[in-house]
């Protein structure tokens with residue numbers, strides 16, 4: 001195996017997870033490059049979500065190590081990893097219902113710079129001023145400008161998903177783990193979110209993207225890893241994955257939209 005590269009954001013080595021007799025992950029290794037979108041695909045039960053929970057620190061693997069930006073984080077709690085900037089979006093979906101979208105975004109930006117935040121801080125004029133450009137930029141990139149003055153209750157499902165991901169980005173993550181961000185969205189909402197990921201995140205923050213929507217995966221990804229039955233079947237550039245007969249046979253040929 002190659003040594004940890006200075007440019008790898010996340011490096012997983014030989015991760016094994018057993019649930020009783022089930023081997024959910026069997027010696028999985030995967031490297032996420034800085035600034036890239038790396039998709040993790042595979043049929044139901046392949047072990048994708050289990051891998052994400054090992055990365056986030058929610059599940060301790062039976063064997064294996066995880067490094068982030070070269071540092072071994074294998075023994076750190078989920079909270080410590082989150083504080084280091086390893087961000088799994090669903091953990092951050094607590095929206096403040098009494099605040100507008102613009103204020104919710106502002107709160108995430110303020111929290112990034114001052115973790116010991118008091119509730120009154122967001123209403124300080126100087127915080128609003130300091131983060132004004134960033135808030136407006138996020139509203140544009142995540143297509144939320146039209147709803148900026150609304151409360152979360154007024155949002156559609158798709159708007160809400162984009163807001164949650166915008167807020168995750170606003171906290172200044174080192175790595176984003178997105179587990180099926182398009183699940184349950186209409187075609188139009190899915191397209192809007194793909195555009196937001198492309199315009200708002202891609203190339204700035206490395207993303208591990210788990211997604212069943214193959215159009216989105218091939219459109220967004222710089223690299224793809226295919227998992228089947230807890231093992232890595234193939235890993236590489238999207239064109240190589242698309243052309244692989246092994247991958248076709250095991251997975252992609254079953255996908256309607258491939």
Ligand SMILES: Nc1ncnc2c1ncn2[C@@H]1O[C@H](COP(=O)(O)OP(=O)(O)OP(=O)(O)O)[C@@H](O)[C@H]1O
Nearest residue numbers: 019022023024042043044045046047048049050051
């Ligand atoms: N908490 C658990 N206890 C027992 N078995 C589990 C548990 N979580 C997952 N598994 C099993 O581990 C395997 C991998 O599941 P996992 O949820 O990681 O798959 P996945 O690739 O995310 O699938 P999907 O595409 O359906 O989300 C499956 O066989 C699943 O039944």
Ligand SMILES: [Mg+2]
Nearest residue numbers: 048049050179
């Ligand atoms: Mg899953």
